[in-house]
Amino acid sequence: MLLSIKDLRFHYPGDSKMVLDIPQWSVKAGEQVFLHGPSGVGKSTFLKLLAGLLVPSGGSITMLEQPLQSLRSGQRDKWRARHIGFVFQQFNLVPYLSGRDNIHLAAHFGGKGDVDTAATTLLASLGLDEKLRRKPAAELSIGQQQRVAIARALINQPELLIVDEPTSALDAKNCDLFMALLREQLAESSTALVFVSHDLSLANDMSRVESLEDINQAGRGS
């Protein structure tokens, strides 16, 4: 099992209202999980917990047999850099760095040495030519930025890729292109995917489709 959650509970400090209460949930290696649900059910909070950006109030999140909550904050940052890739809705890149340098920065935190060749190959396979790779990220179109974001998220060959509403800022054409490229990249790797979106039409070909409302018991009358 790549990732397993047991009795996960979370509430924000200073607020007793439970945001998440998940008795059991897991992701297998290479599995592609589509997670949907209306806004406000705690999707972002859930992803932050998976990434180690937040610490559970109770229960455990174990990834690659490592309980994340027992890592110190600095160790969690390193863990995230090495094992988890992230693609957000937008603003995925450091705006003043070129696409290439954004990838190098991620590799730097992931403790990878020379990733120049890997980065070039990855960017080329995502349809970004040399000229685009050298442009500051802020000067790229949103579609191009999201493609660089895939490369950035995959450069450290993470075991888990977390994708949060990646297409909501894209038009239909760019959305299709993004999904195609994402599938193509994942087909070549054993990286597991947790894909969060409210748009169920994107769930095609995913190995599992789940609603966060179903797995989260917080807020249910008890």
Next chain:
Amino acid sequence: MFLRLALASLHSRKGSVLLTFLAITVSVFVLLGVEQIRQQAKSSFNNTVSGIDLIVGARTGDINLLLYSVFRLGHASNNISWQSYQHIAADPNVAWTIPIALGDSHNGYRVMGTTVDYFNYFRFGQNRPLVLAEGMPFSQRYELVLGSEVARSLGYQIGDELVLAHGLGNASFSQHKGKPFRVAGILRTTGTPVDQTLHVSLDAIEAIHSGWQNGVKMPSSAHGHGEEDLTPESITAFMVGLKSKLAIFRLQRQINTYDNEALQAILPGVTLSQLWQMMSTMENTLRLIAALVLLASLLGLAAMLLASIKERQGEIVVMRAIGAPPLFVFALIQTEALLISLGSIIAANLLLVLCIKVVGNALAERYSLYIDSHLLTPQLAFYMAVIMIGTVLVSVIPGISAYRKALQ
């Protein structure tokens, strides 16, 4: 990678970064410039005399004696009799003496009667002797040696003739017209009051005043008393060099308690420091102003960075997502601040060197103030270190703001 990130970040905000950089550069320039001028002025002041153990004059204040004997400022309250001078000069501890007779002038520059020993024994700066740029010391009665500024500003050259005036005014009515002097030598620039002095022999001072009484020329007197006895009755002051420094305080006490005449001996170095102390308020005020200007611009730097944190929220989230610890974000802000300050320090130093090169000659010529363009003195290095530490301290504010954003 880290440095590249910081540089790219600064580059992406060129406008505000450039303005902040300029503000800090100007204030560092002011601070270092004030400090450099202060140090050089102080050292050139303290270097006005050296190698002289005692200065002896009629009893007056320490500083007054120093002012008229060394700086040619103000007046002697009284003269010293030639006998007293001879008596002290004959002391077995005394190696040499330089008599000084003041009271005449030429176009506002003071005339000093002395002996050739002046050119042999007088020292300034780090024990530097007087050097003639041209000509020779005076050997004839009506010859004189000019300080460099006198020669430059009045345009005199070797062999020129000039007339001394009685008294110290710029336009004196009583001139020693019958006795013109010939320029025998011109001294090299020293950066001390020597540059503004005309040097003649004691004999000459006596000779031009023969036939004068109470500062007024007697109409009956004849000119050119070649054969008369020109031993002066009195001199204004004299400088003393001793065979052994150990005798300084004993001789000073002897002179101060001399029975036949009210005399006073001062240690020039000690009195120079006392005089400089009197100016320390102004000195400290200048430094305070420079420091406040610097503080203001460093706070401007902090404000600029703090304002940028808000627009950098997205970037901070990205860095955290790819594994940057919050401390990395804090360090990035600090590094950006330090890069701006470092750039400003370098630019301010270059600007200062350039300014000294450009206006240095004018300062030296007009004010005899020599500014060294060598800036890496321990004092200035200390100031630069303080600027860097100050930068770290003020950028803690935007740094913490970024850190807290990174934790959210």
